[in-house]
Amino acid sequence: GRSGLAHHKLPFAHPIPAGMSDTTDPEAKILEALDAVQPHALIGVSAQGGCFTEAVLKKMAELHKQPVILALSNPTHKAECTAREAYEHTDGAAIFASGSPFDPVTLADGRSFVPGQGNNAYVFPGIGLAALASGAKHLTDSDMFVAANCLASLVDQARLDQGCLYPPLEDIREVSAEIAAAVAANIHERGDATLPRPEDLVAHCKSLMYEPTVA
Secondary structure, three states: OOOOOOHHHHHHOOOOOOOOOOOOOHHHHHHHHHHHHOOOEEEEOOOOOOOOOHHHHHHHHHHOOOOEEEEOOOOHHHOOOOHHHHHHHOOOOOEEEEOOOOOOEEOOOOOEEOOEEOOHHHOHHHHHHHHHHHOOOOOOHHHHHHHHHHHHHOOOHHHHHOOOOOOOHHHHHHHHHHHHHHHHHHHHHOOOOOOOOOOOHHHHHHHOOOOOOOO
């Protein structure tokens, strides 16, 4: 195995599974890893464009009823697969999101999907606004979990039915206000706030937002 791993990678490191060969073929190596580990999710963040091949995607669909395929590398030509490839090669079973934007996909049988774009713009404005609104002494891991859970709660059933994991980006101001209020509440509850808690956190957070308009 590898030595000298960065500290944040150590919790995820484990011995090389039995049966893995020393192949240098990228597709074969991924397929061997899928057979050995049988993951529920395949997360692409290494900018190896196209490495989630047809064979890889079909293998994920064999392993799990709803495989999670996250092709998060940017720009588009570095994406591990396209939205169409993810849906077509898993027969529409994939739970898909990408780092680059992709158009909606309609399969040959008429099913349509709206791929979500996994962009940190969904959460970092709300987290920053929460720190400002509460006068936070610290931000902790729990704030990140609260932000993620709040974001997930803002995806309505209609979008989930279309396979989209995120609310519309055009609603980002409302999304940011809701996330800011949820994170600010968490900050107040653990005693890390230095400002008084307002009665209506959502309204308070909205009042602190900049309005880019010209009178």
